[in-house]
């Protein structure tokens with residue numbers, strides 16, 4: 001079942017006015033993200049990935065251009081849910097109440113919201129921890145709770161800013177596989193930022209490589225690896241290695257440019 005919300009981005013620019021001058025963060029970003037697509041963004045540090053995601057989330061205004069998100073009218077669903085790199089669970093709420101939080105804000109009755117929360121808690125493998133508080137969980141478990149909360153909220157689009165960046169490798173692989181499984185069920189339009197080419201390849205339908213500061217689109221690569229994906233298995237394929245090379249060669253020059261820019265400051 002494809003979720004029907006696509007995103008059109010037209011000539012988006014962003015300039016931050018800061019003390020001592022202005023910072024050109026994004027320049028001329030135009031692209032379409034399809035309904036139900038898993039769209040990944042990679043690029044050197046400081047190229048504007050988070051800024052673009054914050055513009056899509058409505059947390060930041062663009063300085064020029066337009067973002068059009070075609071939503072199904074009047075279905076009462078929130079436009080987006082964002083999952084951040086740092087753990088953003090509420091420490092004073094149990095896992096169940098954290099996951100049900102967005103549903104409570106929308107006035108969904110207790111019985112229904114707890115049933116939805118429990119479904120996602122089961123999907124992320126934390127059933128035994130539904131009544132636990134965040135301080136009783138590991139970092140990986142807290143990040144699982146953030147992912148479950150985002151899905152339980154049933155937004156039109158999911159925006160994820162390096163959600164697994166702070167996790168150790170074992171936890172990262174487990175969560176990537178869980179995210180794939182939940183996403184394959186819902187086919188929710190997802191925009192996912194990562195520093196990892198491997199992660200982008202394992203998860204994405206397409207990967208956008210951005211240029212070093214100011215961020216522009218350098219290349220968009222189709223990830224024609226079959227779904228459903230088993231992360232361990234696709235990494236052993238020839239196609240995975242070809243795509244990794246393509247993306248790395250596209251990214252390498254930009255990472256080097258980004259480093260020069262950093263050194264110049």
Ligand SMILES: Nc1ncnc2c1ncn2[C@@H]1O[C@H](COP(=O)(O)OP(=O)(O)OP(=O)(O)O)[C@@H](O)[C@H]1O
Nearest residue numbers: 016018023025044045046047048049050051052213
């Ligand atoms: N509120 C702000 N005020 C001024 N400059 C900002 C602000 N937010 C971001 N910037 C600048 O805009 C540029 C893009 O930042 P952004 O955080 O979007 O990059 P990024 O690609 O997400 O970086 P990273 O990969 O390191 O997280 C950077 O030069 C940053 O310093």
